[in-house]
Amino acid sequence: MRFTLFPLSLIASAFAAFPTKVVYDSPTGLFLENIAVRPGNELLLTSVMSPTLHTLDPTTTNGILDEVYTFPNSTGLIGIVEYQPDVYAVVASKLDLVAVRAQLGSVSIWRVDFTGNTPRITKVAQILNSTLINGLSAVPGHPDLVLAADSDIGVVYQISMRTGATRIAVQDSALAANAPPPEIGINGLRVRGGALYFTNSQRGTFGRVPVTVDAGKVESVGAVEVLGRVEEAGQQFDDFALDPQGRAWVTRHPDSLTVHYPLSNGSWVQEKVAGNLSMPTSGAFGRGDKVQEQSLYVTTGGGQST
Ligand SMILES: *[C@@H]1O[C@H](CO)[C@@H](O)[C@H](O)[C@H]1NC(C)=O
Numbered sequence: 001m002r003f004t005l006f007p008l009s010l011i012a013s014a015f016a017a018f019p020t021k022v023v024y025d026s027p028t029g030l031f032l033e034n035i036a037v038r039p040g041n042e043l044l045l046t047s048v049m050s051p052t053l054h055t056l057d058p059t060t061t062n063g064i065l066d067e068v069y070t071f072p073n074s075t076g077l078i079g080i081v082e083y084q085p086d087v088y089a090v091v092a093s094k095l096d097l098v099a100v101r102a103q104l105g106s107v108s109i110w111r112v113d114f115t116g117n118t119p120r121i122t123k124v125a126q127i128l129n130s131t132l133i134n135g136l137s138a139v140p141g142h143p144d145l146v147l148a149a150d151s152d153i154g155v156v157y158q159i160s161m162r163t164g165a166t167r168i169a170v171q172d173s174a175l176a177a178n179a180p181p182p183e184i185g186i187n188g189l190r191v192r193g194g195a196l197y198f199t200n201s202q203r204g205t206f207g208r209v210p211v212t213v214d215a216g217k218v219e220s221v222g223a224v225e226v227l228g229r230v231e232e233a234g235q236q237f238d239d240f241a242l243d244p245q246g247r248a249w250v251t252r253h254p255d256s257l258t259v260h261y262p263l264s265n266g267s268w269v270q271e272k273v274a275g276n277l278s279m280p281t282s283g284a285f286g287r288g289d290k291v292q293e294q295s296l297y298v299t300t301g302g303g304q305s306t
């Protein structure tokens with residue numbers, strides 16, 4: 001996530017031999033921050049510049065953003081993740097877009113439940129100590145748990161989406177920024193196969209740490225391993241998506257998307273798959289059929305990079 005203001009925002013989809021196509025271009029220049037894809041392939045989109053959660057059908061040309069809900073006491077939305085079938089966790093906060101921090105006390109985690117006739121939205125938790133919750137992750141096998149990346153202090157919180165109870169699950173200097181605000185540390189995170197994968201924007205790292213869930217508590221059980229780095233000064237990783245093969249599709253400011261994957265000997269490599277995205281912020285795979293499952297929807301801040 002980065003809060004720099006750009007004139008346009010768009011969603012691009014990257015596919016197979018990696019052609020990209022603009023799916024939606026915001027007429028008002030809405031900075032799109034994060035994305036989840038519903039079972040029927042509608043996109044759920046958050047923006048750091050709007051407290052309203054939007055939905056978009058990516059298969060219609062000139063689609064329009066439909067409003068799902070406007071979160072009270074908030075100016076922007078950041079992470080979003082599906083943690084039970086068609087039930088999502090969303091972070092809402094009062095954001096200072098210059099300091100790139102949220103007002104202390106304003107960071108809240110909400111449940112957005114589409115399983116009924118109309119969406120049901122409820123506040124689950126307030127993360128009182130945090131000045132920036134960024135990405136969210138589900139925890140496979142633990143449908144009540146969500147993990148949340150604190151980009152300011154470099155920790156991962158766990159939140160019980162049933163009770164609202166919050167605790168620090170993983171804390172490591174590799175998750176923190178090595179510079180003061182507006183720099184940010186851990187940005188995106190995903191749990192897969194006993195590891196928590198993450199990006200750290202300021203450090204320019206993509207890595208993982210082994211985790212287990214013991215008596216409902218997520219804990220790290222080993223050292224952080226760096227699997228990839230940005231190659232050039234001025235580049236920063238943002239959020240990412242994991243595909244079924246375990247490859248990570250990582251958005252990289254100012255303009256690219258890289259896929260990171262392990263060789264048979266265990267070493268990870270990275271390849272650039274798109275280079276003309278305008279401040280890509282996050283990605284999620286389509287759903288519903290084979291073509292959609294091989295399409296990656298990428299949100300962007302839009303416009304020119306600086
Ligand atoms: C919004 O903030 C006001 C004033 O601090 C508070 O009374 C109210 O409960 C808050 N609403 C929600 C949904 O958190």
Ligand SMILES: *[C@@H]1O[C@H](CO)[C@@H](O)[C@H](O)[C@H]1NC(C)=O
Pocket residue numbers: 129166167168
């Ligand atoms: C918030 O900070 C206080 C004081 O440092 C600490 O005792 C508490 O555990 C923290 N809470 C969470 C949820 O991290």
Ligand SMILES: *[C@@H]1O[C@H](CO)[C@@H](O)[C@H](O)[C@H]1NC(C)=O
Pocket residue numbers: 263265266267
């Ligand atoms: C794995 O193979 C690659 C390519 O041959 C090589 O560069 C890398 O050093 C190897 N890693 C290990 C751990 O042997």
Ligand SMILES: *[C@@H]1O[C@H](CO)[C@@H](O)[C@H](O)[C@H]1NC(C)=O
Pocket residue numbers: 012020021022276277278
């Ligand atoms: C990237 O370049 C391709 C090929 O020139 C073009 O079709 C596509 O629209 C561009 N994507 C963006 C996001 O500008």
